[in-house]
Amino acid sequence: MSTASRVATKVGEVPFLDKDDASLLLVLPGLFVFAAFMLFPVLYLVGISFTNARPANLFAGETALDVLTFGQAEFVGLQNYVSTLSDPAFWNSFGVTWLFVATSVTAKITFSIGVALVVTNERVRGKRFMRSLIILPMGLPAIFTVTVWRGIFSSAEFGLANQILRELGFDSVAWLSQRWMSFLSYNVTEMWLAYPFMVIITVSALQDVPKELHEAAMVDGAGYFSRFLHVTLPSIKRPVLFASILTAAASFQAFLIPFVFNQGGPARSNELLVVYGYREAFTFSQYGEGAAISLLAVLFIGAFMWLNVKKGKLADGVSDS
Amino acid sequence: AGVQEQGEGTEASQSGDGSGDSTASGDADSTTESSGPAGTAKAWYSLPDTEIPLRKEALGMYNEASKHTIEGADISDLRKKTTSAIPANQGPKTFEWAHDFVGDYYQRGFIVDKSDSISVEMDQFTDAAQGAVQFDGATVGLPHSAETVALVYNTEMVDSAPSTVSEMKTVMEEYHDPQNGTYGLGYPFDPYFTSAWAQAFGGYIFDPEEDPQLGVNTDATAKGVKFALDNFAPYMPNDPTYGPQAAAFAEGNAPFAINGPWYLSTLNEKGVDYGVAKLPTPEGGEPNPFTGITMWYFSKAMSEDGPGTQAAMDFIEWYATNEDIALRNAKEQGAIPVLDSIATSDDLPENVQGFSEAVQQGVPMPTHPKMNAVWTPYGDALTKLFNGDMDVKPALDEAAKTIRSNWE
Amino acid sequence: MATVTLDNLRKEFDNGRIVAVDDVSFEVEDGEFVTVVGPSGCGKSTTLRMIAGLESPTSGSIRIGEADVTDVHARHRDVAMVFQNYALYPHKTVRQNMAFGLRMSTDFSKDERNRRVEETAEMMGIEDLLDDKPNELSGGQKQRVALGRAIVREPDLFLFDEPLSNLDAKLRTTMRTEIQRLQNELGITSIYVTHDQEEAMTMGDRLAILKDGILQQVGKPKDVYENPKNAFVGGFVGSPSMNFVEVEATGDGGTVTLSKDGGFDYTLTGDVARRVSESGLQTLRLGVRPEDVTVADTGAGIPTTVDVVEPVGSDNYLHLDVDVDFIARVDSDVEPEVDDTIEITFDQSDVHLFDATTGEALLYESQETELAAQ
Amino acid sequence: MATVTLDNLRKEFDNGRIVAVDDVSFEVEDGEFVTVVGPSGCGKSTTLRMIAGLESPTSGSIRIGEADVTDVHARHRDVAMVFQNYALYPHKTVRQNMAFGLRMSTDFSKDERNRRVEETAEMMGIEDLLDDKPNELSGGQKQRVALGRAIVREPDLFLFDEPLSNLDAKLRTTMRTEIQRLQNELGITSIYVTHDQEEAMTMGDRLAILKDGILQQVGKPKDVYENPKNAFVGGFVGSPSMNFVEVEATGDGGTVTLSKDGGFDYTLTGDVARRVSESGLQTLRLGVRPEDVTVADTGAGIPTTVDVVEPVGSDNYLHLDVDVDFIARVDSDVEPEVDDTIEITFDQSDVHLFDATTGEALLYESQETELAAQ
Amino acid sequence: MSLVRGVVDKLAEDARTVAYTPVEVGRDAVYTARSVARGETSPTEPLKSVGATLGALVVVTLLLFPVYWILMSALSGTGGSIYSSGGLHLLPQDPSLKPFLWVVGDLIVPAYAITVNVPFTNLAVVFNTPELVFLDASAYGVDNPSEFKSFFWNSLTVSIPTVIIAMCLIIPASYALSRREFIFRRKVLFTYVLLTQVGGGLGIALLIGLYAVYVQVGLNNSKLALAVYYAATAVPFNTWLLKTYMDGIPTSYEEAAVVDGAPPWRVVTEVILPLSAAGLATVFIFTFLTGWTEFVVAQTLLGTENYTLPVGLYSLVDEYSIPWARFSAFALVFASPLMLVYLFAQRYIEGGLSFSGMEG
Ligand SMILES: Nc1ncnc2c1ncn2[C@@H]1O[C@H](COP(=O)(O)OP(=O)(O)OP(=O)(O)O)[C@@H](O)[C@H]1O
Ligand SMILES: Nc1ncnc2c1ncn2[C@@H]1O[C@H](COP(=O)(O)OP(=O)(O)OP(=O)(O)O)[C@@H](O)[C@H]1O
Ligand SMILES: [Mg+2]
Ligand SMILES: [Mg+2]
16 A cells, blocks of 8 residues: 555546546557657668668678668669569569458458357357367467478378378379469468467357347248348458458468468469568568568558558447447 | 575576677787687577587587687577678677578678688698688688588388489389389489589589579580489479478388488488488489588678687687597588598598598589579479479579579 | 147256246237236246247247147247347348348248338338438337338237337337237237236236246236236236235134234125135235225224325325335325324225235136136 | 536537537535436436536536536546446445445545445345345346445435336336435435436426426426426326327407317316417417326217227226327226227316417416415 | 456356366256157257267367377477378377477476575574476486477566566557547557558568667667567557457446546556456457567577577578477477467457457
8 A cells, every 4th residue: 555556646636647638648658669669660661672772782881870871772762663563573473462362361251250150159069168279279389380381281292281182082282383272272371370360259259249130030030041141240240351351461461371381482473472572682682672572562551451441440449439 | 595506507508698798808908819818709500409419519628628718509590690680790700501601691791701810721621611611712711511412222122322323213113102102212302402413414503613604504404404303303202392302211211312411310310221322323424412511600790809709710710620529520410521631531430421422522502692593593493393384494594584683 | 810829838947957937838819919027037038939939948839820839940930029129130221121031031022022111111100211220210210110020021920028128118108009009900919028017917918927937827907907816916917016914814703804013903804704714824915906095084094104205296105104115096185294194994895815925815716717607 | 415506507519519408507405306307318317427527518517515516527526326237347346346436535444444335235235245246136236236336435416327227117116215215314415317207206306307408397296297387398297198189279258168170179267268368379289187087977078989998907098089199097997998989078277288389388387486476 | 456366266267167067068968868858859959969069079170180280290209290201190100208308308496505594693594495306308318408498488588578568558558549539549549450460571671670770779689678679569459459348348337436536547447457357368468479479570689598489499490301399399388378378268368359349
């Protein structure tokens, strides 16, 4: 008690805490810390993207401070952007990325809703326990999980996926050596990586669907499928939409899966945008161009999020709706 | 009141504690004499956990015997770590890696020329090793072992190593039966592993001395690549990457593997009976694999003189020239010595001799920074070829084109 | 249109640990409006939900019309249900809400459906709301839409689960008449659950009273009011509640005196007295309704003190000291002061007598008996 | 203990687009129990919340006792409030819930707090629940805890925002008496908001009626009931509602005849007739309460048809064809058949007359006038 | 305090529920069987339930198969691999716990000498605690166990500050965003939602810049600095998440507290925070997760002695080969604390991620 609580009481008496506008002060620390760590790197990246930075010139100079002033890299204007935008590989990567966003998000949503329906079905016993189990993969580090899935999708006859195919009497598939098969394997892996989060959100949404609505529909003569279509789906739309937007952003920035699987291969055909940027920056040591690509990616994803946030009215809370 | 731990701590004594700045103590007086004050230096390496105990032992030996102290540390993703730490002046005095960083890192200024202050004779190393640690006339480190790929055979299936590819093919033919989980060969199909064949018929992948420097699409190289495709690819598991290829042999499901010394620990764990031999010869050619020379680099931090640098140099010289260590590394880890004195010695275990002979067959990987831009496009081409998506020549031409455009 | 028959209906929850409905049997006639009433948790909703098919009975059977529907799925029962919180589909417009049942259970063309929806909407006075979403509507409007949604389907049976309890008092009265009017017009068999006895009384052709899952009494509102089968029913029906006084019966031949410490004395005569004597009970519970209690002239009645005078406009409620919560409903011009002593009296014909332990009515005559007597 | 004075209180929302409370002034005396009643959305809660300090008025001032508290923060006003949904902290036990206010606003020691909580709990009959969490309690128990939480603080002022509306009818009546009893005992000034006019009538020492944010009338329940200031108040107070008939007034000197198509005719005489003539109004709204309507012998009254007969046990409500929703409350033994034609009548003294356009009562005499007249 | 007690209570309740589950299932079965026997329930009803449950089990099994697969490779001795050219085996052929032993290493509490000086005298009492051996790895043939324990310690000392710092930044902000109307509120909210996902995958060039700054400020190799960084990255998403959750708490609780005389900070600590338990739990887990699993930045910023678990895990991966058994065992041990938390906090996470308040 005593001192601490007296101090606290004093704090409580500070008038600004009662004032609404002053509440901005509660938000500022977070905003500030975030900006300090996020804004700076982005600005640095912007800087680099206008230079011909390569490891050799960026790191020339005596102190680490020189790195901050881009070493001896020279200002080249928009050249990096021009060369990026005129590179057919960029456009391939751009297209594949959006395709991946479209397919993987669709897959993730349908799959997760399906799983969520199963583990909330009232006939199923031990639902809660099952729900506890299926979110376990969220605890595994991504780099590890992806490496494991790389093994599962090995093109070798004895990769797990192929072994299962063979148990089922199919021919083995060269997963990572064929463009669309590797694309498929990216999707499956992404789905598995994302499902715990998506399922939790969907399950919570499903549990918030008023039971009466289902009963009303039942009495109205609707079967299971109609109820799903007319009651369940519309009721979980918003939370699921929200989850989809988050997961779409994750898909857009997928890096580990294509990189670990086959470096966006076979032969760069599935090189998602971030992998493309990474490769430009590191394999070819073009930091400037890599930065430009990264920034373009940020721009796209930013625009995409902005659209979604606007459209989905995600910034609105109940308090002001 | 106080609490004091009795006896030995249980936490495995850590590999190093990095908190002491290596140069802090000695920078003030910049003596260059070897009789200078005792120094402390950080040394980075990235080893499989099976090799770490031996390394720690070696460090212990050195620290015991010398006034200097070397703090070793096992780094995960050494390439990334050096790239970020060294420019920020946070790098170690020295780090250990194969020699393929030499050109790139030297150009980037991550490593420095210390040819003036080396006090050991360079010609006690094999020629290949001497060449590997030098770039543009600068000596940027000292070599301590070599590695390359050789033929590994399962002694339960094969009595003696085949000396020609066609002999080998007969055996592979016999065992290759994917439906039943057996294969002829486990062989990661990438530029480094296949270099022996690509360069077997007078071709070369990259050579700064040649014209053109880039050799991936010369006819001779194409012939070599085609040779590898025709003679090996059909007997391998479908996936050209390391893991599956390594598994096929390690589980006793293939008579042959082509792989490097690092593979032996896996084989020992799996309990496969194996022998190592140099690569079989193709008709009309001679296998000519890339070899890697593992070396201690003179990192940027060694550019300033001081006890720390003294310590690092002293340690590197000690390690590189220490026959005991080289032999133990050879015996326990299959590392091929690069000290002329023991490189071909009979003291070497049989298996290492196989690798050692293979090293004799090959050439060190190019150290030129341009080589960096070669690996990936060329590797992509090999993958395509392995998958049968393209013909040899067009695939290599395409790779060459990409590489050239990346050089610009 | 259909009759509904419940046969020994029983519902257990939690593996038998909770018995929500216990052996309920009754019959609803074709076109009849039956209200089910009882305190919270007595199993009203459960009963209704079993009839709708939303819960399956542990034992017993349900018939709608001729068919035994005990094992028929809710969506094949052709009943319409109005829920307490309306359960309107929030993402559908009023029109879609109303058309949904038609879409699901009939083959009508879109036009036909629309026509019917519009017809019903007009009937309910919500034709202007057809394109609004439920959350743009007020409570009363929502209630109308919910009703409309049920009506448009022209089902065999209407089920209402406390459909008015979320409305305010005034609106409740209005909607009450509206539902009655509609049911009269359409003549569809209806079962209406409520915990409000006034609603139950005014709306139902017949009244079923539940307590702890057990059916207490079924009958016309007036009959139940006048002739409660037990003290629970007596106390539950009517507002303000029936007054109860715990009394000792002492009697000889012709008269029985009911008395209680503190000056309460009431003498029964005639047939009633005889029946009380015959029952042999010592302790009785005497019930008398507030409106049957009148203020008597001095000396003519039971003396008591006024605790509180509650004016409700049309009448005054006098809280009297006779027993806890003993209320007399008197004219609004009878305004004694608090703490005044007044005397009260009531007719013997208005007296209800119950067994003090079991609560059974001593004088209860089932309607059948009455009918037979006539 | 304190008086409360509201002075020209006004509250706008949405930058003035919604005027929730419009120029409300009234005074609550020390120890008085004032009920505020009005239809949904009329600004009752907003008014109460301004008194509590949870909203700040757009203009006007609030005084509690001597102090002007218009700009004082809620937590310094020393008022206690009971919320509609109880707002019991679900994570605290009953004891902690009740002690919370004491902890926050007093320096009592823990023992002292405990003592007070236990005292209050005993008074409320919830001493056994002290260690339960709110979600283990029934509705009535929650309500009691919410009351207890307010009482234990012994505040200057009690505010109640529809505290009973989540309870069922029976429980509501019980709790109503309980709150009254407590307030009587404690004598703390109380303002009680409800939309249920019966609650407002029975509980309040005085009644304030709001509509669209505007104060309509303030007065003793009986006065308001008998002497509504306008048609809205007349219709709002009393159950069933006052019957209204739109009539044409035609008159000469002594008498005024109020008539309506369809056979309605009523003649006013004397003083009332004079005042109607004087007002010069042609169209009037005649109001008469259901209980003042009696069934007359044939030929003696206004003929009308019976639409519905609603038995409520103690009485019957006859819905008559005079005008929409015209109800006569008659004895339960008066049971005409539906569609019977009966005649009704009522006393001139029970007639309320309103301006058909403004709704103002023609015969309204403010109490002050009445007092002056006496 | 009450928060902790609440958590403990809930855990105890969960444990009870789990413990009673078999009893309950048994009772259920008996009840159903009886009722079927009496002919009151048609036998297809229980069959349907059994079928549905089995179906769900199959789905769960399929979902968790990769995890099972990893576990198998971890159990299949040091030479284990997820590639098995010898056909599909559902059980390890040569099961061994060695990889796990290798990960965990010795669990030995060394003997301590505790000296207590008796005040005002020169006497000191010395207690010798015995050496406690829980697990001596070398006894099972594991001589060079991993440095898991030191990685674990580092991870903890990064993650816990991360959580604390993040909570300090997130809670006030989400409260303000949820409950107060102030200038720029909508802008801040909008920015946060926008930034919930933008920003990852910016490439390593960015990291070099970041690293340079850290070095300049002298913060590299500081676990605390890393924690601050993690906390910063966790701010937008989690603030927004908690804000959404708080939106669902009826304002009347808060108003009740204000009328009861509670100052703002008490309102927050006594009412808002306890009622946000599920939201807080979720945010807690998410922020913890950031610190627990992040690899790239940790690897760049930290020196070897400060390596966290993911970096340690990755250092097992060689240029060519992956020691699958150890790698898997390491990853599983690494993930197990989180998995445990998930197991128990599942319903809070479900509650915390429920965006039902977002009706628009
Ligand atoms: N799904 C269920 N599981 C367990 N018990 C239940 C369930 N549904 C109802 N009950 C129990 O059955 C009893 C009757 O419930 P029911 O809902 O029928 O009451 P009610 O009369 O409708 O009450 P109310 O007026 O509060 O709606 C209650 O004791 C309730 O707790
Ligand atoms: N925070 C607010 N923002 C905008 N409008 C409001 C707000 N609070 C109340 N109003 C409006 O003010 C008017 C009066 O609201 P208030 O809640 O005081 O009504 P009420 O009499 O308490 O109604 P009810 O009986 O439904 O509780 C309503 O029209 C309402 O829509
Ligand atoms: Mg119910
Ligand atoms: Mg209100």
